[in-house]
Amino acid sequence: MSTxxxxxxxxxxxxxxxxxGQKQVIWAWGFLxxxxxxxxxxRFWPTFQAFYLSVTDWTITKPASFVGLExxxxxxxxxxxxxxFRNTFLYLILGTPISLLISFVVAYYLDRVRFMHSFIRALYxxxxxxxxxxxxxxxxxxxxxxxxxxxxxxxxxxxxxxxxFLRSTSQALPAVLAPAVWAGLGFQIIIFLAGLxxxxxxxYEAARIDGLSEGAILRKITLPLLKPTLVFLVVFSSIGxxxxxxxxxxxxxxxxxxPLNSTKPLVLMIYQTAFSSYEMGxxxxxxxxxxxxxxxISLVQLRLMRDR
Amino acid sequence: MRFGHMLASVALGFATLASTGAKAVEIExxxxxxxxxxxxxxxxxxxxxxxxPDIKVKQTTFPYADYQTKVAAAILxxxxxxxxxxxxxxxxxxxAGKMIRPLRxxxxxxxxxxxxxxxxxxxxxxGNDYYGLPTAVRSLALFYNKKAFKDAGLDxxxxxxxxDELVAAAEKTVKRDGSGNIISAGMTLDMGGQDHQWWREVLxxxxxxxxxxxxxxxxxxxxxxxxxxxxxxxxxxxKHKVGQAGFMDEGQAAFRAGLAAMTIDGxxxxxxxxxxxxxxxxxxxxxxxxxxxRSNYASYFANAITTKAEGEKLAAxxxxxxxxxxxxxxxxxxxxxxxxxxRRTAALTPENIGHPIYGPFLKGLEYSHTTLFKDEAAQRQxxxxxxxxxxxxxxxxxxxxxxxxxxxxxIIDRAKR
Numbered sequence: 001m002s003t004x005x006x007x008x009x010x011x012x013x014x015x016x017x018x019x020x021g022q023k024q025v026i027w028a029w030g031f032l033x034x035x036x037x038x039x040x041x042x043r044f045w046p047t048f049q050a051f052y053l054s055v056t057d058w059t060i061t062k063p064a065s066f067v068g069l070e071x072x073x074x075x076x077x078x079x080x081x082x083x084x085f086r087n088t089f090l091y092l093i094l095g096t097p098i099s100l101l102i103s104f105v106v107a108y109y110l111d112r113v114r115f116m117h118s119f120i121r122a123l124y125x126x127x128x129x130x131x132x133x134x135x136x137x138x139x140x141x142x143x144x145x146x147x148x149x150x151x152x153x154x155x156x157x158x159x160x161x162x163x164x165f166l167r168s169t170s171q172a173l174p175a176v177l178a179p180a181v182w183a184g185l186g187f188q189i190i191i192f193l194a195g196l197x198x199x200x201x202x203x204y205e206a207a208r209i210d211g212l213s214e215g216a217i218l219r220k221i222t223l224p225l226l227k228p229t230l231v232f233l234v235v236f237s238s239i240g241x242x243x244x245x246x247x248x249x250x251x252x253x254x255x256x257x258x259p260l261n262s263t264k265p266l267v268l269m270i271y272q273t274a275f276s277s278y279e280m281g282x283x284x285x286x287x288x289x290x291x292x293x294x295x296x297i298s299l300v301q302l303r304l305m306r307d308r
Numbered sequence: 309m310r311f312g313h314m315l316a317s318v319a320l321g322f323a324t325l326a327s328t329g330a331k332a333v334e335i336e337x338x339x340x341x342x343x344x345x346x347x348x349x350x351x352x353x354x355x356x357x358x359x360x361p362d363i364k365v366k367q368t369t370f371p372y373a374d375y376q377t378k379v380a381a382a383i384l385x386x387x388x389x390x391x392x393x394x395x396x397x398x399x400x401x402x403x404a405g406k407m408i409r410p411l412r413x414x415x416x417x418x419x420x421x422x423x424x425x426x427x428x429x430x431x432x433x434x435g436n437d438y439y440g441l442p443t444a445v446r447s448l449a450l451f452y453n454k455k456a457f458k459d460a461g462l463d464x465x466x467x468x469x470x471x472d473e474l475v476a477a478a479e480k481t482v483k484r485d486g487s488g489n490i491i492s493a494g495m496t497l498d499m500g501g502q503d504h505q506w507w508r509e510v511l512x513x514x515x516x517x518x519x520x521x522x523x524x525x526x527x528x529x530x531x532x533x534x535x536x537x538x539x540x541x542x543x544x545x546x547k548h549k550v551g552q553a554g555f556m557d558e559g560q561a562a563f564r565a566g567l568a569a570m571t572i573d574g575x576x577x578x579x580x581x582x583x584x585x586x587x588x589x590x591x592x593x594x595x596x597x598x599x600x601x602r603s604n605y606a607s608y609f610a611n612a613i614t615t616k617a618e619g620e621k622l623a624a625x626x627x628x629x630x631x632x633x634x635x636x637x638x639x640x641x642x643x644x645x646x647x648x649x650x651r652r653t654a655a656l657t658p659e660n661i662g663h664p665i666y667g668p669f670l671k672g673l674e675y676s677h678t679t680l681f682k683d684e685a686a687q688r689q690x691x692x693x694x695x696x697x698x699x700x701x702x703x704x705x706x707x708x709x710x711x712x713x714x715x716x717x718x719i720i721d722r723a724k725r
């Protein structure tokens with residue numbers, strides 16, 4: 001206490017001559033400086049460094065030298081990059097609509113359920129709390145061939161030929177996507193429920209008095225008023241699917257992103273380039289490309305779905 | 309028991325401190341975490357410190373996944389180990405990063421190394437310099453389930469000696485359900501496991517080729533021998549239907565569960581298979597080809613001295629490295645970890661050769677090869693993809709082999725820059 005009074009006195013009255021407003025501004029910036037500093041050092045600085053690294057050939061052990069756009073050129077000529085690019089977008093264009101549709105339907109009907117409402121909601125939310133790695137391992141065993149794979153055991157007990165799932169270039173991606181969609185449902189349902197609850201009941205009452213059908217109410221009232229929720233979820237889940245990693249890596253650790261790269265997303269390619277092959281410069285270039293993709297998609301989605 | 313050990317080593321540490329005071333040189337030793345390896349090293353350090361009271365060795369361990377990154381970051385920052393354990397395949401990287409130094413010829417004469425160690429130690433040699441020495445080495449062998457052999461009417465004490473016998477035994481031991489699905493494999497197929505080493509250094513050679521030339525910098529398997537080797541491998545699933553890639557997720561898992569009669573794996577698997585209670589298993593040398601030619605793949609972790617060690621620390625590090633590559637240390641390592649001694653005399657004792665489990669692995673060391681990987685994970689991936697293109701994509705072995713050779717050559721060329 002005494003030190004503070006002492007310092008204020010020594011401040012030569014500069015502090016005391018300030019207006020209350022100025023003092024408030026200084027206090028506000030004083031507090032804001034902590035998170036700003038944190039973000040600059042922990043987030044922005046490494047981001048800028050990644051941009052710099054992407055034009056070098058740094059490999060951890062060898063010193064970095066400037067190589068211009070060499071890494072980007074290599075990326076464009078790399079057939080693996082285009083395959084991975086395709087996979088990443090498949091995760092996005094399959095994952096986002098499917099997960100949103102399912103979670104909306106569940107939320108829409110769950111909203112009307114009174115019986116054990118919280119319990120059912122908790123059940124849906126449970127997978128979201130589970131570690132992605134643990135979940136991927138459980139599903140990995142589900143998908144095994146007979147005699148240990150649950151799904152194939154069921155199929156073959158009905159006389160249906162067993163499916164390769166993770167050992168097929170066409171079935172592997174949907175098979176990896178399924179647990180990812182399932183795990184995200186809980187969160188999306190909770191957000192949808194909150195959105196539905198936020199719509200004033202009076203609108204519905206008015207519509208019913210006017211004799212609108214349930215379908216018309218859904219189309220004319222519920223969906224339009226749910227738009228902010230929808231925008232948030234579309235952007236949020238798109239970014240999630242574009243950054244998919246844990247599920248893919250853990251469901252096939254012996255051949256991550258396989259078979260034949262058919263499930264490899266961009267983030268996994270970055271990971272392998274950086275921490276398995278130690279080509280940091282090339283990995284940084286891939287990161288910059290991913291950053292650009294995320295940025296463009298988020299901006300486009302926000303613009304498309306913005307309120308007029 | 310373990311607490312007792314700890315107490316003993318703590319007491320020993322105090323005793324050393326007390327007797328030598330501030331005079332002791334402290335050096336750091338780094339290796340990755342693996343229970344038995346850490347335990348063996350603790351024993352070696354205790355013995356070494358007893359003999360050299362003026363040197364203190366501090367052991368630091370990391371999870372395997374972060375190991376390389378952490379070692380690189382630490383040494384480049386002027387921190388980290390004086391003596392470091394590294395996989396032989398990382399040597400080029402560590403040298404390029406100026407992380408390890410060549411062993412001084414006065415302390416470790418090349419002639420002695422070449423006389424005493426198995427020839428695979430040459431993978432640590434660049435020019436005239438050795439960059440590290442292994443304590444123990446690992447090789448491959450064929451594990452077989454004696455119960456499955458007996459059930460199929462095969463002699464459990466007479467495992468297959470040739471590739472043809474391997475196929476025949478697999479055909480006898482495989483079990484399928486009514487729809488033809490494999491429910492117990494005759495032979496495992498797992499390129500992500502050790503099969504890629506078997507294919508590269510063993511099968512390719514047995515079918516008359518060589519995997520690489522020019523110090524493993526030129527891919528040489530894209531020829532008729534490579535094609536035959538790949539066809540033999542993929543035929544196990546496609547033609548003989550004795551195994552299936554991905555069955556039970558991993559080859560070792562299938563064997564452990566008693567759902568595969570044979571699998572190829574390394575010494576490092578002995579610990580895990582040692583806990584199998586449901587059936588008795590045996591080990592035999594990798595099968596020979598029709599002409600009786602055998603080959604094997606051997607690998608090892610070596611200990612090297614880092615560029616950080618200078619002056620008296622360098623002298624202490626050299627002493628320590630000498631001790632951990634001594635016959636005495638190799639004996640401890642074999643007893644505790646189960647890996648084979650890297651020195652001929654320590655390995656090829658009559659007792660070891662006659663050992664039902666170590667014997668086949670040791671015999672393999674005499675004719676084994678070591679691939680000088682540039683990027684082991686990426687090169688393994690080319691082998692996995694090569695087999696998958698045939699097994700899943702139905703591509704013919706010739707085309708798939710050519711693609712693999714091209715992809716692997718690109719990886720090697722890039723690493724050379």
